[in-house]
Amino acid sequence: MTTLVIGANGQIGRQFCELAEAAGVPIRAMVRREEQHAWFEERGIATVVADLEGDFRHAFAGCDQVLFTAGSGPHTGPDKTLLIDLYAATRAVDLASELGLARFVMVSALRAEDPQAAPEKLRPYMAAKFAADAYLRGAGVPYLILKPGRLTDAPATCRVATSREEAGGENTVSRANVAHALLHLVQARALVDREFHLLDGERAIPEALA
Incomplete structure (x- = not known):
């Protein structure tokens, strides 16, 4: 019952790993370089080095x-966007399918289905997320797709919304709230083949992501 966390060294990934460790949720943090291992080791989080x-x-x-x-x-070009957000994501889906994993939880982006509506520099990212989501839906692996809005560094409130209307027209969500939402979803094993938008709001996470 161990969850492989791909992207563990990112801003959301680190927060999620700390929450999971504190909650006793078995995880393995995938890091790209050996020197990234120490941060996780200090917190008792199992790691694996893989690129x-x-x-x-x-x-x-x-x-x-x-x-x-x-x-x-945000500081890479379209080439890295294609390699990580699309190609690596689809390869991970293929491995999950081949190995018979129970579920694949994808962190996508709000309105990824409409990349032309995004700022120009974000359009390759949105297009890659859209394509990776579509690939996951058709792969035959039980899945969840979480689509956060524009990310902020605000502290966690653990109160969210699943539509802009519910969020009062706002389109932002804190990385901390995303990490808490992911902790809930990783443990909610009965949830499969579902997609959720995620914004800061007023509902408790288990209620909103039910």
Whole structure:
């Protein structure tokens, strides 16, 4: 019952891993470089070194669920966006399918289905997320797709909304709230083949993501 966390060293990934460790949820944090291991080791979090641009099959050993929260980051070009947010994501889905994993939890983006509506520099990212989501839906792996709005560094409130209307027209969500939402979803094993938008709001996470 171990969840492989792909993208564990990212801003959301680190927060999620700390929450999971504190909650006693078995995880394995996938990191790209050996020197990233120390941060997780200090917190008692199991890690595996694997590169999304290389062979990362070994990272799946002993895991029955995947959380994909990796991203190419805001300072890379379209080439890295394609390699990480699309190609690596679809390869991870293929491995989950081949190995018979119980579920694949994908962190996508709000309105990924309409990349032309995004700012120009974000359009490759949105298009990659849209394509990766579509690939996951058709792969035959039980899945969840979480679509956060524009990310902020505000503290966690653990109160969210699942539509802009419910959020009073706002389109933001804190990374901390995303991490808490992911902790809930990773443990809610009965939830499969569902998609959720996620914004800061007023509802408790278990109520909103039911």
